[in-house]
Amino acid sequence: MKIFNRLATISVASAIVAGTVFGSAQPTYASGGGQASNQNDEVSYMGNTKNPKNVIFLVGDGMGPSYNSAYRYFADNPETKEMDKTAFDDYLVGNQRTNPDDHKENVTDSAAGATAFSSGHKTYNGAIGVDGNKKDTKTVLEQAKENGKSTGLVSTAELTDATPAAYAAHVDDRDKKDEIAKQFYNDKINGQHKVDVLLGGGAEYFGKENGNLTNKFKKDGYDIVKNKSQMQNSNSKQILGLFADNDMPLQIDAPKQNPKLVDMTDTAVNKLKQNDKGFFLMVEGASIDKSGHPNDVTGVMSEMQGFEKAFDHAMQYAKENPDTLVVATADHSTGGLSIAKGKDYVWNPDAIHSMKHSGSYMTKQIASGKDAAKVIKDGYGFDIKQNQIDKINKEAKKLKDLDEDDKKYEDQLQKLQDAVQKPINDKSNTGWTTNGHTGEDVNTYAFGPGSERFRGNIDNTDNAKNIFDFFKNDQSS
Numbered sequence: 103m104k105i106f107n108r109l110a111t112i113s114v115a116s117a118i119v120a121g122t123v124f125g126s127a128q129p130t131y132a133s134g135g136g137q138a139s140n141q142n143d144e145v146s147y148m149g150n151t152k153n154p155k156n157v158i159f160l161v162g163d164g165m166g167p168s169y170n171s172a173y174r175y176f177a178d179n180p181e182t183k184e185m186d187k188t189a190f191d192d193y194l195v196g197n198q199r200t201n202p203d204d205h206k207e208n209v210t211d212s213a214a215g216a217t218a219f220s221s222g223h224k225t226y227n228g229a230i231g232v233d234g235n236k237k238d239t240k241t242v243l244e245q246a247k248e249n250g251k252s253t254g255l256v257s258t259a260e261l262t263d264a265t266p267a268a269y270a271a272h273v274d275d276r277d278k279k280d281e282i283a284k285q286f287y288n289d290k291i292n293g294q295h296k297v298d299v300l301l302g303g304g305a306e307y308f309g310k311e312n313g314n315l316t317n318k319f320k321k322d323g324y325d326i327v328k329n330k331s332q333m334q335n336s337n338s339k340q341i342l343g344l345f346a347d348n349d350m351p352l353q354i355d356a357p358k359q360n361p362k363l364v365d366m367t368d369t370a371v372n373k374l375k376q377n378d379k380g381f382f383l384m385v386e387g388a389s390i391d392k393s394g395h396p397n398d399v400t401g402v403m404s405e406m407q408g409f410e411k412a413f414d415h416a417m418q419y420a421k422e423n424p425d426t427l428v429v430a431t432a433d434h435s436t437g438g439l440s441i442a443k444g445k446d447y448v449w450n451p452d453a454i455h456s457m458k459h460s461g462s463y464m465t466k467q468i469a470s471g472k473d474a475a476k477v478i479k480d481g482y483g484f485d486i487k488q489n490q491i492d493k494i495n496k497e498a499k500k501l502k503d504l505d506e507d508d509k510k511y512e513d514q515l516q517k518l519q520d521a522v523q524k525p526i527n528d529k530s531n532t533g534w535t536t537n538g539h540t541g542e543d544v545n546t547y548a549f550g551p552g553s554e555r556f557r558g559n560i561d562n563t564d565n566a567k568n569i570f571d572f573f574k575n576d577q578s579s
């Protein structure tokens with residue numbers, strides 16, 4: 103008991119571990135901690151089964167468990183002997199299964215994963231808000247709107263990309279992005295637009311070529327913003343922020359006027375919290391996955407950092423507003439990231455810290471015809487051997503000889519990116535096994551009323567099932 107009390111005051115995560123190791127009845131000390139403490143005591147929320155009024159659901163796309171561990175090495179202060187915790191660590195409550203219900207594939211994509219999160223239905227890869235029979239599945243965002251709450255979707259990807267799309271659109275194929283954007287505008291609940299706050303990339307799908315959706319949203323009272331200062335000066339409760347034609351640039355490569363994920367999260371919460379009935383907000387760190395696919399460790403760390411800041415910001419709001427539940431998880435892992443490769447028991451994040459640009463950024467520059475040696479010199483924080491520059495030039499030349507529509511183009515682009523990234527993957531000693539997704543269970547972090555429902559090994563559909571339950575028993579609406 104002595105041990106248990108000491109641990110319970112340290113952190114939520116330690117308390118869970120203690121419960122597992124010593125076999126104590128978890129609810130006893132979770133609620134015990136609550137009785138003995140004031141509202142600032144983190145442990146008091148663990149046993150809180152009350153319904154949250156507000157839910158902030160954060161998705162680190164592709165953020166498998168090795169991403170969380172690698173990021174801990176990366177974020178560690180080297181001046182201190184012990185490895186520092188990340189903002190996530192104290193709120194680990196368990197993990198979750200991610201497999202889709204697909205007749206060919208048993209490793210999920212982001213569409214099936216997001217549909218599980220948004221609606222509680224297992225479905226096939228590529229499905230957006232529809233089940234295996236292509237029937238629409240009701241989402242927690244739609245339920246929130248029915249309850250009179252405010253709603254928001256924030257992503258570093260296109261807003262029409264799989265994860266945000268699966269909360270407010272229903273199409274049988276994730277590539278139908280024009281249709282997804284149209285549904286964001288056209289589909290209404292109680293005469294109102296489904297989503298009050300839309301912040302991310304994907305301007306391409308909201309312009310003239312797709313029914314002038316931006317203008318239509320504007321006529322209906324949405325502020326339309328294109329950069330950080332416009333976003334922060336917006337006074338409307340409803341907003342459409344489109345900060346890139348397609349995906350937003352990675353944080354490490356982005357111009358200053360671009361909002362970061364934490365800035366978008368802050369704006370979203372400030373607008374949504376004005377509704378007395380509460381809100382539902384989904385925040386996606388999309389480019390963790392988009393960097394994992396091409397095995398870009400610099401991009402992955404840049405986006406993990408951005409996601410951690412957004413999570414931390416949401417947590418601060420939840421600590422000041424005890425009616426708010428925060429859940430953070432991933433839809434799957436990507437790339438088979440491994441912390442060390444080969445014979446050495448060493449992973450070297452310092453090399454990644456020295457980088458000035460992501461591998462994806464440098465690859466794009468070289469593919470567009472810029473001088474490889476200069477791009478590498480400007481992007482790398484350490485010297486690259488001439489034979490590696492020669493190899494990059496060789497792959498760039500092969501790419502140049504291909505037409506962009508050629509089937510081999512994407513493969514060759516990845517070969518160029520592999521050559522561009524070899525020095526940093528080698529110097530940091532980072533391993534990768536695939537350019538696709540992998541099927542391991544992913545971590546779940548949760549805090550606030552209802553967070554205990556996310557404990558242990560749960561299924562990805564349980565996220566939606568829990569949130570539906572909260573909204574069904576909602577006293578605030």
Ligand SMILES: [Zn+2]
Nearest residue numbers: 164212391436
């Ligand atoms: Zn992916």
